[in-house]
Structures are given as C-alpha cells and as structure tokens.
C-alpha cells in the first residue's frame with residue numbers, strides 16, 4: 183500500500199515483523215518524532231521477568247529515557263504504550279487493554295493510564311511489544327506502523343482538524359487497504375484533540391471500528407494529561423495496521439487451556455450479569471443510583487453524596503438511550519461488552535452544533551462528574567462527554583476541576599469579571615460547556631481551568647487573595663491529579679486508596695468503600711493496610727498483562743459469597759493464573775502474580791522518588807475527602823457526625839457550636855489518616871517517609887544499582 187495522498191514522508195524504516203510468541207514479540211519500537219530516528223529495541227528475558235509488560239514495560243523504557251530533572255514538556259519525555267503479554271487474547275474477556283506511561287503535565291511525576299480499544303493488541307500483532315515516542319516535532323506528524331507490510335513511517339499530517347471524531351475517522355479510512363469495513367477495522371489510531379494542547383488534562387483516544395454500526399469508536403486513556411504530552415510533541419496521531427486477528431494471533435502456549443477457562447467465565451457472564459451489575463446493558467453507568475443511595479455520588483464539589491435529581495442521570499435513562507440494545511465490547515471476545523454508546527445525538531453547542539454524532543458513553547465517572555457540577559440533564563452529560571472526548575480532555579479532571587471553580591465562584595473567590603462573564607454557579611450547564619469550548623479554542627477562562635486544581639489554587643490565592651487553607655481543603659486533587667468521582671468521607675481506607683495511589687487521586691488501585699464503610703470487613707488499621715497492600719497489587723497486575731479490571735469483580739460466580747474471601751473473587755484469581763500460564767507457558771500461583779505487581783509497583787514508587795516525589799508529603803489529601811470542611815456540610819449530616827463524635831471521638835456534642843464540632847471532627851479524622859499512612863507504609867515495607875527500603879528492593883529482586891542509588895541518596 184502506498185502512503186495516502188497528502189502525507190509527506192519525513193522518515194521511514196522497513197522491518198520484518200516478529201509475530202508474537204507466547205504473548206511477546208520480543209521487540210519494542212522507538213521513534214523520535216523530532217529527529218526522525220527509529221530503532222528496534224530488544225525485550226530481554228530479564229525485562230519480561232521483572233517488568234512483565236504493559237505498565238511495567240512503559241516504566242522501564244521511560245526510566246531509561248529521562249533524568250531526574252526532565253519535565254513533562256522536555257523533548258526527552260516519552261509516551262510509551264504497551265498492552266502486555268495477555269493483551270490480544272480473544273478467548274478470555276477483557277484482554278485488550280493498552281497502558282500509556284509518561285511524565286504528567288498535572289503531577290510532574292510518572293503517570294500510567296489504561297484504555298480499551300484495539301491499539302495495543304494491534305501494535306503487538308504488527309510486531310511490537312511497546313511503542314516509545316520521544317522528541318518534539320515542529321509540525322503535526324503521524325506515526326504510521328504498518329504491520330502488514332513491515333514499514334514504520336513518520337509523516338507530516340495534512341489534516342487541519344485534529345479533534346478525534348474527525349481525525350480518527352479520516353485516518354482509519356485513509357490508511358485502510360480499501361473501503362471495505364473489514365479493512366478499516368484492521369486499523370487503529372491514537373489521537374487527541376484541540377483541548378489537549380491548551381490544557382494540562384489532555385487524554386488519548388484509542389480507536390476501533392465498530393462493525394455493527396460501521397462507525398469509529400474510541401476509548402480513553404484519560405488520566406494525567408498524556409494527550410497534552412502528545413500535542414506538545416506535535417503528534418497528531420499514531421496509526422497502526424494489523425494483520426488479520428484470530429484466536430492464535432497472540433500465539434499462546436496452550437490455546438485449549440485459555441478456551442477452557444474462557445468458556446467458564448463467559449457462561450457466568452451470560453447467566454449472571456443481568457442479575458448482578460447488568461454491564462451488558464448499561465455498563466458502569468449502573469453505579470449512579472447505587473452511589474446516590476449510599477451517599478457516595480459527588481455533588482457540588484464533593485460536598486454531599488446524594489441529590490434528589492440523581493435519578494435523571496441514572497441507569498434507566500442510559501438503558502433507553504444506548505444504541506441498538508446490544509452489548510458493546512471494546513476488544514474482540516469481551517463477553518462483558520460494557521462499552522456502550524449513544525447513536526445520532528444532535529449537538530446543541532460548539533463548532534459541530536447541529537451535527538448528529540455517536541457518543542461513546544457515558545461511563546459512570548462522566549455522569550457522576552456532571553452530578554458534581556450540579557447538572558442533572560442527560561443532554562448535558564452527552565454533550566460534555568462528546569466534546570471532552572473529541573477535544574481530548576479527561577472528563578474526570580474537567581468535571582472535578584470545574585466543580586472546584588464553581589465552589590470558588592459561589593464563595594465569592596471568583597466572579598463574572600474574573601471568569602470573563604461566565605456565571606459559574608453549580609447547575610449552570612451552559613456555562614460549563616462554554617468553559618469546555620474555550621479550552622479547545624485556547625481562549626478565555628477555559629485554559630485556566632485546564633491548568634488543573636493544583637495550579638488554580640496557587641493562582642486564586644496569589645491573584646485574588648483567596649485563603650490558601652480553604653482552597654487546600656476544597657480543592658479535590660492529590661499529587662496534582664483531580665479526584666475521580668466517589669465521596670470518601672466515611673471510608674478511611676478509601677481515603678488511603680486515593681491518597682496513596684502512586685499516580686494521584688484515581689480509584690484504579692483500590693476501591694474499598696464497600697468493604698470498609700458498608701460491610702465493615704476491614705475495621706482495624708492492620709486490616710485496612712492489608713487491603714491497601716493487596717488490592718493495589720492486584721489491580722496493578724491487570725495493567726502489566728493487558729487485562730481489563732471489570733471481568734474480575736463486576737461479575738461474580740454464583741457461590742462467591744460463600745468463599746473465604748469474597749472481595750478477592752478467588753475463582754477469578756484462579757482463572758487469571760490459568761490465563762497467564764496459558765499464554766506465557768509459565769505456571770503461576772496467586773502469590774506469584776502479586777509478586778510480579780509488587781516489583782513494578784515499588785519500582786514506580788522509587789521512580790517517583792527519583793523525580794522528586796514519592797514521599798509522605800505527597801501522599802497528603804484535601805480535607806474534604808476526609809470530612810466536612812464547612813458548617814453547612816456538617817449540618818447537612820449533623821445526626822451522623824454528632825453520633826460519631828460520641829462513639830468514635832468520645833466527645834459529647836451538646837452545647838458545642840457547629841464550628842467547634844467541625845474542628846473536633848477534623849482533628850480526629852486527620853489523625854486517623856496519619857495513622858493509616860503509618861500502617862500502610864509498614865505493610866508495604868517502606869520507611870516512615872514512604873520510601874521502599876533497600877531490604878525491600880532486595881527481597882523483590884529489583885535492587886538494580888541505579889534503583890538502590892536513588893533510595894540511598896534520598897535517605898542521606
């Protein structure tokens with residue numbers, strides 16, 4: 183196939199694609215988009231043993247690319263994308279994830295973010311276990327990986343509209359072998375949009391061609407601003423073309439073993455999903471009403487956990503709107519098929535106003551983020567969802583960041599003059615959408631919101647004289663990353679789940695609210711610390727091998743509740759041992775999988791230390807995630823808090839003012855959090871400031887000289 187018309191070749195390299203063998207091709211691809219340099223890099227047995235794949239490969243490649251002084255916008259920073267050895271398996275559901283690793287514009291530290299879509303598996307089938315992009319171009323470029331013909335090209339991109347729904351569609355069709363749907367479906371792209379380049383919260387969209395709809399779909403690597411790094415490098419897109427995919431494409435060690443275990447879980451999903459989470463019909467959006475019922479659905483910048491209008495954006499609404507009334511998988515063979523979409527949604531605002539578009543989602547996080555803004559209009563949710571995706575903006579950072587702005591507005595820290603005329607009170611969906619469009623245009627107040635909460639706090643204190651303490655309390659970010667959408671005030675373990683997550687406030691390391699708050703299964707500090715050891719290790723493992731987390735515990739075997747540890751879903755853990763062995767040929771037990779994760783997790787923590795982060799002060803959380811900041815918040819749940827003052831703090835609230843009660847509650851909860859950190863550090867084998875000890879590194883077998891050196895230097 184010749185290069186599509188209009189795409190000028192800047193550099194190219196022919197290669198002989200290595201087809202995967204037991205889940206690995208044995209090579210990663212390096213491309214410098216600034217110089218045009220391209221290189222094949224070997225994957226050693228040691229690299230596979232220690233870093234496994236996916237997030238592990240990304241971290242190792244990035245570690246070797248940057249210095250402690252490297253910033254996110256330095257040409258030396260990289261975007262690394264890798265799927266992992268299991269990625270591309272079609273016999274077991276949820277085996278198509280890709281993990282993006284980079285230095286984050288929001289946190290300055292290492293970020294990892296995962297996405298569905300076909301890119302990671304296709305990259306592997308094109309011959310590469312990972313792609314590593316470095317340098318900065320001075321014009322918009324496309325990196326084309328032609329896995330059918332063995333060619334890598336760095337191309338000047340002639341397209342002027344880089345927003346995802348336009349660019350991904352054009353690229354998939356332009357680079358396909360023909361107009362036939364099956365040829366278009368052999369192409370996958372990574373794109374972002376105009377919003378990513380004007381903010382720090384840019385996401386990456388990984389595409390696939392939906393053969394039922396004959397339409398391009400996208401899944402987001404949302405967190406930490408990897409789309410912003412992409413645009414800073416002037417990358418418009420990565421395009422990969424894959425040879426035909428079948429059950430043997432990943433060349434597993436034992437395909438019948440995979441099919442056996444896959445058959446078992448597929449049967450479970452088909453029989454039980456409708457009576458459990460109903461992922462096949464409504465996806466993660468089923469959580470809206472559950473979170474509302476348990477006072478966990480963020481409203482008005484996490485002040486409260488429920489709202490009388492929550493039903494307007496609950497699952498019954500999405501069940502009706504999701505197109506074609508059929509399950510939607512974001513990788514081949516995913517029976518869980520939770521990636522739903524709304525077809526023919528007519529846009530009311532922005533540059534594409536009046537057009538009918540396909541909206542991928544909404545997921546729970548997006549709907550709950552809109553609740554956090556106080557907007558309970560499904561049309562708004564879809565409009566915001568679509569424009570965030572096509573502009574390349576993370577819906578979580580956008581809504582959590584804007585919720586903070588709205589609270590500042592309602593407290594008089596901001597006014598219409600400072601926002602350029604926008605009345606940014608809770609509930610004003612029109613103003614919220616205008617902020618989003620401003621982000622894409624790079625003008626007005628939008629780019630200020632796009633800097634993220636951490637930088638807005640500094641700006642509002644310095645420029646508008648706002649109280650830094652109040653901003654610190656209500657600014658829902660940790661390590662510079664905006665909180666995802668769960669209220670954590672009544673779950674100490676979940677406060678740790680957010681505060682101690684390596685990347686910042688994201689729930690993909692641990693989601694412990696029900697175990698902790700609802701079921702009281704982890705009452706002591708030791709119990710909570712054990713959970714904050716085990717679950718992050720387990721979830722890290724999904725990112726090492728290319729698995730989706732959802733088929734682990736969003737579907738449970740019928741007898742799961744009768745097992746010794748139902749929260750761990752033991753039957754599915756056993757499945758994963760089978761899957762890993764079936765793909766790689768290496769026999770493993772559950773504790774081996776945990777060890778695989780513990781190595782990479784501790785390596786990432788040391789990487790953070792190397793970059794100037796990764797210590798106790800960086801594990802701090804805003805007080806709103808631990809308890810009521812304001813009098814109105816306390817009084818909204820006075821009975822609960824008064825009861826806790828008596829039972830937990832040992833104070834009788836009679837005769838106390840609400841301010842005094844807020845303070846007493848705060849002293850108690852802040853001290854609880856510090857004790858939790860001590861317990862978790864101890865369990866993880868870290869010292870009192872949160873750095874893995876040399877003994878821990880030795881125990882894990884990651885005591886490479888350069889890793890030990892970072893720890894020793896920091897401890898001096």
Ligand code: SF4
Pocket residue numbers: 275276277278298510511512513516517518519520521730731732733
């Ligand atoms: S469970 Fe949902 S998100 Fe996960 S791979 Fe399947 S369709 Fe994609």
